[in-house]
Amino acid sequence: MQxxxxxxxxxxxxxxxxLTVDLLFASLAFSALMAATANGLxxxxxxxxxxxxxxxxxxxxxxRPIALRHLKKRPPDFATNVEALFG
Numbered sequence: 001m002q003x004x005x006x007x008x009x010x011x012x013x014x015x016x017x018x019l020t021v022d023l024l025f026a027s028l029a030f031s032a033l034m035a036a037t038a039n040g041l042x043x044x045x046x047x048x049x050x051x052x053x054x055x056x057x058x059x060x061x062x063x064r065p066i067a068l069r070h071l072k073k074r075p076p077d078f079a080t081n082v083e084a085l086f087g
């Protein structure tokens with residue numbers, strides 16, 4: 001795959017991530033950027049595919065849960081909706 005194809009795939013995945021905000025497509029966009037880096041370094045298509053797969057597995061199973069944990073942190077006295085009306 002050409003370098004511009006990997007970059008276009010990463011861009012489309014980032015746009016989809018902006019619409020969903022679940023960090024799933026951001027992980028795949030990171031993987032596409034890693035594959036684009038492999039392409040830029042001159043590796044063949046099989047190696048780019050392996051880089052994409054390994055980066056996807058790493059980002060989905062290691063980085064994404066850590067990022068979600070930090071994004072969903074709330075202070076102990078955080079209340080919304082009906083809970084905010086009590087007291």
